[in-house]
Amino acid sequence: MAHQAPVFLTRLKLTDYRNYLNMSLEVDQRHVVLTGDNGAGKTNLLEAVSFLTPGRGMRRAAYDAVARNGGNGTWSVFAELNGAMGNVSIGTGLRESALGVENSRKTRINTMAVKSGDELLDHLRLMWLIPAMDGLFTGPASERRRYLDRLVLAIDPAHGRRVSNFEKSMRSRNKILADDAPDAGWLDAVEIQMAEHGVAIASARVEVISLLSVVIVKSGDAKSPFPDALIQLDGTLESMIGEVAASDVETHYIDTLRDTRRLDAAARRTLQGPHRTDMKVTHRPKSMPAALCSTGEQKALLIGLMLAHAQLTGELHGYSPVLLLDEIAAHLDSERRAAMFDMIEQLGCQAWMCGTDRHLFEALGSRANYFHVEDGTLRPLDD
Ligand SMILES: Nc1ncnc2c1ncn2[C@@H]1O[C@H](COP(=O)(O)OP(=O)(O)O)[C@@H](O)[C@H]1O
Ligand SMILES: [Mg+2]
Numbered sequence: 001m002a003h004q005a006p007v008f009l010t011r012l013k014l015t016d017y018r019n020y021l022n023m024s025l026e027v028d029q030r031h032v033v034l035t036g037d038n039g040a041g042k043t044n045l046l047e048a049v050s051f052l053t054p055g056r057g058m059r060r061a062a063y064d065a066v067a068r069n070g071g072n073g074t075w076s077v078f079a080e081l082n083g084a085m086g087n088v089s090i091g092t093g094l095r096e097s098a099l100g101v102e103n104s105r106k107t108r109i110n111t112m113a114v115k116s117g118d119e120l121l122d123h124l125r126l127m128w129l130i131p132a133m134d135g136l137f138t139g140p141a142s143e144r145r146r147y148l149d150r151l152v153l154a155i156d157p158a159h160g161r162r163v164s165n166f167e168k169s170m171r172s173r174n175k176i177l178a179d180d181a182p183d184a185g186w187l188d189a190v191e192i193q194m195a196e197h198g199v200a201i202a203s204a205r206v207e208v209i210s211l212l213s214v215v216i217v218k219s220g221d222a223k224s225p226f227p228d229a230l231i232q233l234d235g236t237l238e239s240m241i242g243e244v245a246a247s248d249v250e251t252h253y254i255d256t257l258r259d260t261r262r263l264d265a266a267a268r269r270t271l272q273g274p275h276r277t278d279m280k281v282t283h284r285p286k287s288m289p290a291a292l293c294s295t296g297e298q299k300a301l302l303i304g305l306m307l308a309h310a311q312l313t314g315e316l317h318g319y320s321p322v323l324l325l326d327e328i329a330a331h332l333d334s335e336r337r338a339a340m341f342d343m344i345e346q347l348g349c350q351a352w353m354c355g356t357d358r359h360l361f362e363a364l365g366s367r368a369n370y371f372h373v374e375d376g377t378l379r380p381l382d383d
Helices: 042-050 117-122 131-135 141-155 159-177 184-218 236-240 246-259 261-267 295-317 334-347 358-367
Strands: 008-017 020-026 031-035 075-083 086-094 106-109 126-129 229-234 278-283 322-326 351-355 368-374 377-381
Touching: 008 042, 020 042, 020 377, 031 042, 031 358, 042 075, 042 126, 042 322, 042 351, 106 117, 126 141, 126 295, 131 141, 131 295, 141 159, 141 184, 141 278, 141 295, 159 184, 159 261, 184 229, 184 236, 184 246, 184 295, 229 236, 229 295, 236 246, 246 261, 278 295, 295 334, 334 358, 351 358, 358 368
Parallel strands: 031 351, 031 368, 126 322, 322 351
Antiparallel strands: 008 020, 008 075, 075 086, 086 106, 229 278, 368 377
């Protein structure tokens, strides 16, 4: 396995961030392990790191909910890292302007304000696995779709823009359809936009999933505790990609949208498109749909997917992603824990992990920076 150049955080500072008043942390290239009781602030800290990528972070929190209770409503996350383009500092958060606390998060890279959070992806790619994802395979398709789009975004930074452009056009269409006498010319124009963005979304998903599938098959190891996943995209546009030319998929979707205006107006939403796609995962060795696998098997599948995706990101971007693993060790027996730590090691990722017990991380030995978390304060521990 190719060893990728490392991208790693060296410093993290939180101000008025959830239960952190003011916290500063310095680490080296090794993993970061946070241990402490429930409610200490472990997940909060990982969530803060997740704001170093575009979007609403790993809990998809409203930005104002992140501000510390009792603070003035502003918050910030500041990090220094050895990034894909060298050393860089990133600051992000909600600031105060003359009109009060701003409602959109502003990001600075090397103290310069950036136009789009997408620029963060030039410096690091992040992926996370959190307890809320335990129900990913049994829960609603929307969660799997969001996860799918995150897998794509970490590999293809233009994807976030595609998705938001599509959603914007779709909202316009839904709004026009809600009129008493919808303007057909206007609908035509908006539907052309939707088809353009929609086909771009579907193509990127198909591309990334087929690359990921190659990595899974290539690195497949019958002895691995993390079973191979078979991934299939269940979506009208996705199933056409590769079968017919992209321009034909676009035309087909434009026709579909035109033909379903009445239905969609009645439903008050757009019923067909890439915003309805599902990602079907199968436990390959057992040929068992993931939703029917045991809880432990589902977790193992998710970890396997994450590791394969981290490898693919490393191969394509040239730099391994930083991983945020919330309470991940708790569900694994000691052998699987050790295997996972070794696999992350091989990928050359810096992983930020947390759990209630220090002994869950014993197999990491001196391969991590250890901290004890209590009430939003950190204390370094010996390894
Ligand atoms: N905006 C906020 N301001 C202050 N405290 C908060 C805020 N949001 C969450 N908290 C508190 O942060 C504490 C730690 O949460 P968390 O990081 O999830 O704990 P854990 O260490 O178990 O992962 C919780 O007790 C929660 O009530
Ligand atoms: Mg937690």
